[in-house]
Amino acid sequence: MTAADVLLLALGAIAVGAGWRVVITSHLVRAGLWLVVTLGAVAGAYLVLAAELVAWVQVLLYVGAVVVLLLFAVMLTRAPIGASSDLDRPGWTGLLVGGGAALGLGALLLDGYRWQKVDAPAVGSAQLLGGEVFRHWVLPFEVLSVLLLAALIGAIVVSRPAPGDDSGSR
């Protein structure tokens, strides 16, 4: 085992452990903070794999923007200090969905590669990644961006009251 393997395992353990804490903690804001730890550990794993661009974009977008927005929304609606008792749902559905997805993906990956060695292309530099995304994968990229745009407009439409509708709740 090389040092990179040990680091990867440690970061994976941190990510899984913090993810576990996200689910079981009954403090709303602390769950968000554990999510930060999880995403940060995943970014660290990218960094160990020499994918600098992906790692820093992960920190910039997920840690720095998405979770902050999440915390922002929590604080805007309610931000109780201390444990909340009404957060729990029956656990078996979550276990079924999450465990099923993990098992299925794991089986798919194992079956797809069967411990064979794959030659990694080159390190994930920004230039290489940009070339790949905008040459070979430009259609999925554009479709994804249009999807996000549609979701954005949909969110605005849903959250705004219809024009002339004064009686509706805001």
Next chain:
Amino acid sequence: MKYLAQDPTLANFGHDVWWLVLIKVVAVFALLLVLTLFTIMYERKVVARMAVRPGPNQVGPNGWLQSLMDGMKLPFKEEIIPITADKVVYFLAPVIAGTCAFITFAVIPFGPMVSIFGHRTPLQLTDVPVAVLVILAATSMSVYGIVLSGWASGSTYPLLGGLRSSAQMISYEVAMGLSIVAVFMTAGTMSTSGIVHAQAGGAQANWDIFGWHPQAPSWYAIVTLPSFVIYAISAVGETNRAPFDLPEAESELVGGYLTEYSSFKFAMFYLAEYIAMINVSAVGATLFLGGWRVPWPLSLIDHGVLNHSWFGLIWFLGKVLIFLFGFIWLRATLPRLRYDQFMRLGWKVLLPANLVWILILAGIKTTQRTPTGNTRWFVIAGVVVVALIAVFLWPEKKGPEAPSTEQLEEQLAQLPEGSFPLPPLDLQVPPSPRLQRLTGQREPATVGGGTDEKEN
């Protein structure tokens, strides 16, 4: 001269011996602390001068040791922790704020290759191919310090300050990141030393004005002027400085997110705030003002002898000080914006302007790369069509609808149990008193006998 202003490349990094790295780390840390102390005094002196008063003049020569004394006094003050605070997060928040503030300077170049104790090394702690992304990531992480401090204090005004601040920093971060995109596109690299190198000038003079071949200006502040303007505005918003200092608006929020902090934790926030200001100044100087390179007329002296080794430090610090002066000047001059005006500026002016500018720049780059063929005409035709559509379909202005009192009451009633008493989110401006006086409207009088309870 053999080593005249040798630009470091990415290959020059990562070969330092351990004690050299240690020296650099300690030097950057000390430089930031000293710069912070200096900036506080600089600000107070400049604002005092603009307000025609002497400013602090008691401690040390001309009062210049005042902030040092303040900094030494702060940790010895009594520490007060609110009972309602979430203790863990309350301790964590200043740590996050302080740590994130220091990260940026790890990738800021101070100068070219220099010789330290016989080792040739770049005057920069480290550099990576995506250095500017590291800076942006560190800035976006620093939002946590403010949001969490506001929440963990368990008090209303800090929470409001934290909310305002997170909305503000996220909004202006987007504008800031987009303004830097133009720099990436022009420089073709994201490493800070590479960007400084790309602004070195001396490029081929490709203009021909009646036989005169002037060199194109090399600073990105001139080449990508719209980006520079947007960067400067969003830098002020990002650092919560006046006129965008809504998160700690003293007259509205007592003191904002750090109201409940005292002693050393307060000092950490204060430090983080000033370092953030120095950070955006240093990043602006590096990305837009040519970094450590000497400004234009001076660069002609003896083929750029003033770029040589340690001279870089002088020019870099000079540019940072000019940036900082801009910040202080704004604070001394402009009143604070209203929150909705501020958000409108960020989302409806800076962001679309930025996107349009990036498109135009991309069009220019494309036409430059293929000087022959139809591409140029396609780009020009596209610009014309887009401009025509924009002119014809520009939406007309409509006044905002005022929410009724019932709506606001309903909104308040919908808050769940145990929420902080947020004010209604109406964002309506009350009519100005002067206008009321002019039109003869009066507040209903509240005088009258008999309604007061009798004292027993």
